[in-house]
Amino acid sequence: MTRLKTTIALVAAAMLAGAGAANAQAAKINDAQIAHIAYTAGVIDVEAGKLALKKSKTKAVREFAESMVRDHAAVNDKALALVKKLNVKPQDNDTSKALTKQAAAKKAELSKLSGAAFDKAYVANEVAYHKTVNGALEKTLIPSAQNAELKSLLETGLKIFQGHEQHAEHVAASLK
Amino acid sequence: MRAGIFAALCLAFAGTAQAETITITIGKATFMPAAVSARVGDVIVWDNKDIVAHTATARDKAWDVMIPAGKAARIEMKKAGDIEYYCRFHPNMVGKLQVAP
Numbered sequence: 001m002t003r004l005k006t007t008i009a010l011v012a013a014a015m016l017a018g019a020g021a022a023n024a025q026a027a028k029i030n031d032a033q034i035a036h037i038a039y040t041a042g043v044i045d046v047e048a049g050k051l052a053l054k055k056s057k058t059k060a061v062r063e064f065a066e067s068m069v070r071d072h073a074a075v076n077d078k079a080l081a082l083v084k085k086l087n088v089k090p091q092d093n094d095t096s097k098a099l100t101k102q103a104a105a106k107k108a109e110l111s112k113l114s115g116a117a118f119d120k121a122y123v124a125n126e127v128a129y130h131k132t133v134n135g136a137l138e139k140t141l142i143p144s145a146q147n148a149e150l151k152s153l154l155e156t157g158l159k160i161f162q163g164h165e166q167h168a169e170h171v172a173a174s175l176k
Numbered sequence: 177m178r179a180g181i182f183a184a185l186c187l188a189f190a191g192t193a194q195a196e197t198i199t200i201t202i203g204k205a206t207f208m209p210a211a212v213s214a215r216v217g218d219v220i221v222w223d224n225k226d227i228v229a230h231t232a233t234a235r236d237k238a239w240d241v242m243i244p245a246g247k248a249a250r251i252e253m254k255k256a257g258d259i260e261y262y263c264r265f266h267p268n269m270v271g272k273l274q275v276a277p
Contacts, residue, residue: 067265071228074245078227159205160228163266170267 029093029144035083036090037099038141038154041133042072042079044103048129051110052122061119064171068126068164075157082149095136116175123172130165134158197250199223200271202230202243205263207271214253215276223248230269235260 045068052065083090106125113121137158145151195217201208202224214220222232224243232241232249236259243249256277263269 071265074227156204156226159268160226160266163205163263163268166267167265 029140030091031086031145031147031150032083032088032091033093033095034141034145034154035079035088035150036092037095038137038157039076039079039090040096040099042076044099045126045129046072046076047103047107048110048122048126051107052118055110055114055118056122058119058175060171060174061123064123064126064167067167071160071164075153075160078153082153086147086149088147119175120172123168123175126168127165127172130161130168134161134165137161195219195252197221199248200232202226202269205230205266205269207232207269210270211272211274213274213276216253216256218253218275219250220253220273221248221250229265231264232261232271233264235262240264 049065049068049072052061053069056062056065110118110121110125137154142151142154142158145154196214197219198212198214199221200212200223202222203226205226205228207222212220220232222230222241222243224230224245224247227245229245230243232239232243232251234240238255238259239251241249241251253273253275256275259273259275261271261273
């Protein structure tokens with residue numbers, strides 16, 4: 001549990017560091033980077049959902065994971081279609097890199113767990129992860145987005161992901 | 177005479193209280209409008225314009241309607257009362273139906 005908390009704190013710190021840098025130099029985060037961060041965050045949660053579908057036998061957890069795989073894939077498909085239309089090439093950056101690195105560590109950690117321990121750790125991480133990503137969307141990515149269509153997609157995404165955060169909280173409560 | 181028949185027909189028509197179809201649009205993970213008045217026998221249609229699936233799930237578990245992305249789903253109101261509902265996948269989406277007898 002301590003390690004889980006540490007990991008969550010690290011991800012949060014990485015996101016905040018990214019967010020802080022973006023706030024200090026608003027012009028430094030462009031739409032190509034924003035698209036990459038949002039897309040990367042989606043891929044990470046699809047992967048986590050797939051892991052949960054492989055490992056969990058709990059109905060509420062599986063339904064939640066199915067919803068994550070379905071929704072984040074749908075939003076990412078839309079994002080890919082949009083960047084293609086806008087002729088923007090998503091650009092790798094420090095925030096995306098930090099997200100990917102933390103996600104790999106979390107995946108390794110979750111992979112070692114099974115049964116109720118896995119369910120609890122997966123759902124707790126989903127709550128924390130959505131909190132962090134939603135915070136970054138709200139405070140940094142959406143305000144920094146220049147293109148109106150990208151901003152609109154991120155806003156819709158935020159509303160959907162806030163729903164995921166609540167859904168995850170409900171599932172977490174049901175596991176206790 | 178003709179006027180009398182017409183009036184009678186109008187009354188008969190009004191008396192049957194035609195069931196209505198009421199459409200609630202879903203966009204940006206929001207039920208619009210959030211509150212709707214209906215009568216028993218009316219049909220509620222949820223038209224999902226979003227790219228993700230939603231549900232309209234009654235808090236009292238009376239019904240649970242799946243609304244796939246880009247599709248519409250419907251349900252007939254069978255009893256009167258105020259019904260609060262939400263989306264199971266995105267519980268921050270909430271709506272209310274006020275169904276009169």
